[in-house]
Amino acid sequence: MGLFKKNPFGHILFLKLWLIRIMGAMTHRRFKGFNELKIEGSDVIRNLPDTNVLFVSNHQTYFADVVAMFHVFNASLSGRDDNIKNIGYLWRPKLNIYYVAAKETMKAGLLPKIMAYGGSVSIERTWREKGKEVNKQVKMSDVSNITTALNDGWVITFPQGTTKPWNPIRRGTAHIIKQNKPIVVPIVIDGFRRSFDKKGLRIKKRGILQSMEIKKPLDIDYENDTMAEIVEKIEYAIEQHPSFLKVIPREEIEKSEELNKEREWRY
Template sequence: MALFKRNPFGHILFVKKWLIRILGVLTHQRFRGFNELQIEGSEIIKNLPENNVLFISNHQTYFADVIAMFHVFNASLSNRNDSIKNVGYLWKPKLNIYYIAAKETMKAGLLPKIMAYVGSISIERTWRSEGKDVNRQVKMSDISSIGKALDDGWVITFPQGTTTPFKPIRKGTAFIIKKYKPVVVPIVIDGFRRSFDKKGLRVKKKNIFQSMEIKAPLEIDYENESVESIIEKIEYAIEQHPSFLKVIPRKELEEKERLNKEFRDW
């Protein structure tokens, strides 16, 4: 029956649709009310293929970043240019949007489990577990899950694997790009760290400038380009290359460090 149609991960699409609608209504004011999200480049979204698209972005909170992207993507597909005005765009949401998240994060409480049903591809981090540094092999089943999601639709990933700015890009993202050859769309966000708590669930401050810039897809030679070259392109595209540190005012760097310390102590 169409009512119980499932996606490749076994999630019932009817249930997923209603979860997106409800979460969208509950979170809309966080980006257009308490704060005003400034969007640039959302017209790019409308011209993307139905599947095999990988969004790469810097990361500032666990959940608010992804929630904002769900809003912006669906608004753009409903012909709203650089705007999420009128939450009616969520009545017919795109159901094949996924995002990569740490498995331990998505098991920590009821809300993360609901968020996981909405579209999480939960993976085991190879470098961090339960607050401790680890060093373990990539699980091939995790790579296969990402490939399955790309085959079905769009995938959001945060290639630094952390909310701390200017950390190195994880090589796994470059390997995924070379293996599955997706359209790679960079996104740069700002203001979420100042607006929300670390998880991105509680509004910490109001009237904070939030921004999301969606850039043109990267040009990548999937066959011949090296992993290192792809990583460097990602660093520049999401504005996390070390060279950007040289042009950021000292006061802004000090504020970023203060906020990062606040996050670590949370």
């Protein structure tokens, strides 16, 4: 790798490499130490092509979700089976992993700006701005940037566009899928909301059993599936379809910020 080689977004890969190494070393104990991350599906990661892969996931914190995925993806590619033991996998990480994030979030402070260099594809929210509901038109440059990222590697997106559970899937995700025909890999996470604050920067509770389930790619007919059908497939895959509410007590949803005693590890 050339010292000043850049990715399609103009980021110097050598700097990105060391950023991932340093940030990875600093955050590892958040998922293997202070808390315990249970992983399923490492074999799925190892069988994916190098480019045009879209990960769709439910969302619980601004940053911790993505950081955990960077750990799990690179550990899996290094041959680890459902674990992130020994951070040696950070020495040669996959540098073409990107994640979709709100531009407003990634500009809010020095740390988010540093993390953005690690792989953010920052977009403008069309439905919310500065804490208020808005109705803006999608910027074609944002769509183009996601396509660029898919052509170069893997992209992580949180199609609900919020950390609040049970919110509807944004149709823009279905549009990206129809347009680019990526392999779509669903991920279901849990425990992050109980482990960290909303931003995912501060450890709120230790000893939590976190989980990340990487499912097999979705079966999508890119030509014939409608946008609504693709949205529904994603909702079921990331376990955010309204039908799941029928089997989850309302009290449990309303107390989603409280500690789930059945998943707590006590020291």
